[in-house]
Amino acid sequence: xxxxxxxxxxxxxxxxKAFGRQQVLKGISLQIPEGQTTVIVGASGTGKSxxxxxxxxxxxxxxxxxxxxGQELGRLSKRALNEVRTQFGVLFQNAALxxxxxxxxxxxxxxxxxxxxxxxxxxxxxxxxxxxxxxxGSEEKFPAQLSGGMRKRVGLARALVLNPKxxxxxxPTTGLDVSKSNEIYRLFHKxxxxxxxTAVIVSHDVPKIFKxxxxxxxxxxxxxxxxxxxxxxxxxxxxxIRTFVEETMGPLYSSQQxxxxxxxxV
Amino acid sequence: xxxQLENLGDQTLYQLQQAGRMGMFLGxxxxxxxRPPYPFRRILRQIHxxxxxxxxxxxxxxxxxxxxxxLQGYYSxxxxxxxxxxxxxxxxxxxxELGPVLTALMVVGRAGxxxxxxxxxxxNSEQIDALECMAIDxxxxxxxxxxxxxxxxxxxxxxxxxxxxxxxxxLIGVSLLGxxxxxxxxxxxxxxxxxxxxxxxxxxxxxxxxxxWISAAKGYFLHLERDGGFGAEGVSRTTTDAVVLxxxxxxxxxxxxxxxxx
Numbered sequence: 374x375x376x377x378x379x380x381x382x383x384x385x386x387x388x389x390k391a392f393g394r395q396q397v398l399k400g401i402s403l404q405i406p407e408g409q410t411t412v413i414v415g416a417s418g419t420g421k422s423x424x425x426x427x428x429x430x431x432x433x434x435x436x437x438x439x440x441x442x443g444q445e446l447g448r449l450s451k452r453a454l455n456e457v458r459t460q461f462g463v464l465f466q467n468a469a470l471x472x473x474x475x476x477x478x479x480x481x482x483x484x485x486x487x488x489x490x491x492x493x494x495x496x497x498x499x500x501x502x503x504x505x506x507x508x509x510g511s512e513e514k515f516p517a518q519l520s521g522g523m524r525k526r527v528g529l530a531r532a533l534v535l536n537p538k539x540x541x542x543x544x545p546t547t548g549l550d551v552s553k554s555n556e557i558y559r560l561f562h563k564x565x566x567x568x569x570x571t572a573v574i575v576s577h578d579v580p581k582i583f584k585x586x587x588x589x590x591x592x593x594x595x596x597x598x599x600x601x602x603x604x605x606x607x608x609x610x611x612x613x614i615r616t617f618v619e620e621t622m623g624p625l626y627s628s629q630q631x632x633x634x635x636x637x638x639v
Numbered sequence: 640x641x642x643q644l645e646n647l648g649d650q651t652l653y654q655l656q657q658a659g660r661m662g663m664f665l666g667x668x669x670x671x672x673x674r675p676p677y678p679f680r681r682i683l684r685q686i687h688x689x690x691x692x693x694x695x696x697x698x699x700x701x702x703x704x705x706x707x708x709x710l711q712g713y714y715s716x717x718x719x720x721x722x723x724x725x726x727x728x729x730x731x732x733x734x735x736e737l738g739p740v741l742t743a744l745m746v747v748g749r750a751g752x753x754x755x756x757x758x759x760x761x762x763n764s765e766q767i768d769a770l771e772c773m774a775i776d777x778x779x780x781x782x783x784x785x786x787x788x789x790x791x792x793x794x795x796x797x798x799x800x801x802x803x804x805x806x807x808x809x810l811i812g813v814s815l816l817g818x819x820x821x822x823x824x825x826x827x828x829x830x831x832x833x834x835x836x837x838x839x840x841x842x843x844x845x846x847x848x849x850x851x852w853i854s855a856a857k858g859y860f861l862h863l864e865r866d867g868g869f870g871a872e873g874v875s876r877t878t879t880d881a882v883v884l885x886x887x888x889x890x891x892x893x894x895x896x897x898x899x900x901x
Contacts, residue, residue, distance in 0.1 A: 429772050455774040463772040469765035483773045486780070535773075 379406035381440075382539055382571045383428050388437035390423060397423055399595030400437070405539075410565070410572040411600070412582050414617070415592035421575040422466070424592065425541050428573065429461065430454050441539075459487060462532035462540040462570070466547060468524040470516040470531070476503075477512040480531045487535060502530040506560060522553035526560065533564055540565075542574040554578065558585060579621040583607070591617055653865060660863070664778075664856045671776070671783040681784040689750045689785070689851075690792030694799065696745050701800035704741060705807025708732055712808075713816050722816075726823035727830035729808035730801075734831065734839045738801040739793075740893050743846035746793065747885045751854040754785060755881040758858025759874040767859070782859070785851050793847030794840055801839065838900050842893060849888050857881035 383405040390398040397420040405411045405428075413421050426432040427439050430446040439446045441457050449457065463469075470479050477499055484495045503509055506526040516524055525545065532540055545561070546554035562585065565572060576582045583589060583603040590600040591614050598613045599606070607618050712728045758781065761767050770777045805827070812818040861877050862869075 426768075429768075431768055431771060451776075455776070458772055458774040461772055461774075463769065465765045465769060467764060469769040471761075471766055471769075472764070482775070486775045487773065 379409055381405065382407040382442060383573070384438075384440040385424070385427065386438045386440070388424075388427055388434040388439060390420075390427070390432065390435050396595060398427075398434075401427075401592075401595075401597055403590055403597050403600060405571060405573055406588070407538075407571050408569060409587040410574065410585055411588045411590065412574045412576055412586040413590045413592055414577060414579055414582070414621075416617075417577065419592050420595065421592050422543050425463075425543055425573065425575055429463065429541065430458065459535065460538040462535065462537035464525065464528045464532045464540070464542045464545055466543045468516070468528035470524060470527055472516045475513050475515055476508070476519070476527050479516070479527060480534055483531065483535050498534065502534055505564070506530045521548050522556060525549065525553075525557055529557070529560060529564070533568065533570075536568055537570055539571045539573065542572065542576070544575055544577070546576070546578050554581070561585065577621075580607075593617065657860075657863075660860055661852070661856045664859065665852050667778050668782045668786055668852075668855075671779040672786060674779070678780075678784060681780075682787045685784045685788035686792055688753075689746065689788040690796060693746055693749050693792070693796055696749060697742055697796050697800050698803050700741060700745055701738075701803035702807040704737055704800075705729060705733065705804030705809075706811045708737070708804070709808035709811040709816070713812055713818065722818050723822045724826050724830075725808070725812045725818050726826040729812070730805055730827040730831050731835060733801045733804040733808075734835045735897075736893070738797045738804065739839050739842035739846060740889060742797045742800045742843065743793065743850060743889045744886055746796065746847075747850050747854075747882055747889070751850045751885050752878050752882050754851065755854040755858040755878045756874055758855055759861040759877050762858060762861045763869060763874065777859075782851075782855050785855055786848070789847035789851035790844060791847075793850070794843040797839060797843040834900075838896070841900065842896050845892055845896060846889050849892060850885050853885045853888060854881045857884070 381404050385401050385403045388398055388401040389396070401424060403411075403413075403424075413424060415421050423432065427434055428441070430439070430441075430449075433447055442460075444453070444457060446454060446457070470476075471482070474482070480499045480502055481495050484490055484498060490498070499512075500509075503512065506529060508523065508526055508530065511519065511523065511527075516527070519527065529545075542561070545557050549557065558581070561572070564570075574582065574585070583606070586603050588600050589603050589606040591598040591606070593613045599609060599611055601609060601614075606614060607622070609615060609618070708729045709725060712725050712732075713722060716722050716724055716728065758767075761781075767777050767781075770780060809820070809823060813820045813823050857877050857880060861873060864873065864877060866876070
């Protein structure tokens with residue numbers, strides 16, 4: 374763990390957001406270190422996905438700043454914001470595949486729109502990515518013909534196709550059974566090792582997600598209650614973190630007891 | 640009393656915000672039309688959807704509109720002994736008013752509703768967010784081809800409507816009611832001027848823009864609807880709103896353009 378020495382990829386400073394009369398974020402301050410995996414946990418409906426949307430520049434904050442590689446998103450022109458976004462990959466909660474396009478076209482879209490690659494090169498890249506995700510033979514299927522797990526894998530393939538520096542995962546395993554969840558985690562582990570991207574994961578798959586995390590942040594009552602290593606998080610004396618850990622995990626968990634390289638073998 | 644005033648102010652602000660959003664949306668979409676490169680394949684696909692696939696319904700409604708115009712026109716004109724004017728009455732009604740308006744209303748029902756629902760579902764299922772996150776501008780990628788298709792398709796569909804309507808009128812007036820064929824067309828040549836055609840073209844261009852603008856913007860801003868734009872019900876309600884608003888706008892603009900150009 375070298376959180377203190379890693380450069381900051383994304384930083385939120387005092388971000389506040391209200392929808393109507395409901396104040397969802399009440400001053401979020403959070404640093405996402407480069408090359409590491411930060412997991413944001415919290416009960417459903419507390420605004421975890423809203424934090425992601427702020428980082429992506431999809432929602433402007435009412436107050437506060439969102440800095441990506443030192444640039445404040447609120448001050449950027451549309452063109453500059455798009456430049457920043459070329460470094461992003463996103464796996465949405467429901468994969469957000471374009472349902473009128475085939476799997477092939479879904480993954481090829483960022484290449485066709487954002488690069489000057491020839492159709493032959495695009496075909497090669499897409500086939501490589503489909504192979505990486507164990508999706509060979511699904512090129513001509515439409516998203517509606519795929520299972521939930523396959524849709525997530527196509528979503529991940531599309532998110533990674535431009536070799537992004539930062540990848541956001543919004544509830545990557547929600548709605549999947551245990552083996553499909555492990556499959557997504559295995560692919561995450563494999564691709565992050567290959568591509569070395571910074572990962573921001575919003576999840577409530579506790580404690581499994583702790584095995585992948587370098588840092589865990591709890592969102593409760595509209596603020597980040599603490600951004601700690603998984604071990605520190607589970608042993609934290611802070612009341613809200615303590616309650617969350619006990620509610621979601623029951624008995625205390627220690628990563629020192631976990632099997633080394635667990636996800637490489639799943 | 641104070642509560643009522645607050646509600647009134649709140650509602651006014653919301654409507655102003657909506658109008659502002661829609662105006663900015665239109666401006667941004669039109670700006671995208673000026674920026675090359677042009678995605679010809681996507682434009683052609685939209686022309687096929689908005690235009691080519693509306694042809695059958697336009698031919699059908701055009702024929703019956705012409706037929707009923709001839710039928711009603713004949714019995715009205717006969718009272719004054721002016722059956723000879725049937726051709727010009729049918730042609731002028733179609734070219735100036737009924738052609739553009741009914742074509743636009745048919746396209747609202749067939750393509751406008753589909754565009755609103757498609758964009759609304761894309762918004763709800765985060766597909767539009769996904770495009771933005773890939774640094775692909777949804778206005779350029781999704782909306783601009785639809786605007787081009789609307790502006791190209793509506794005048795062409797209106798021409799079809801007019802032509803088939805005139806022949807529908809011929810069928811009833813000449814073949815069924817016995818008006819002289821030469822008189823039917825001669826009256827038309829004598830009375831129809833370029834200004835009548837021009838009015839029809841201007842109207843169909845404006846209606847094409849209006850339909851795509853309202854339908855696409857309603858779907859695009861679905862998530863900002865105050866009474867909840869989420870889920871299947873949200874999409875259906877917004878689609879209904881888009882159809883009603885487009886239809887009303889067409890009739891209002893029809894009056895305004897007629898008043899300005901006459």
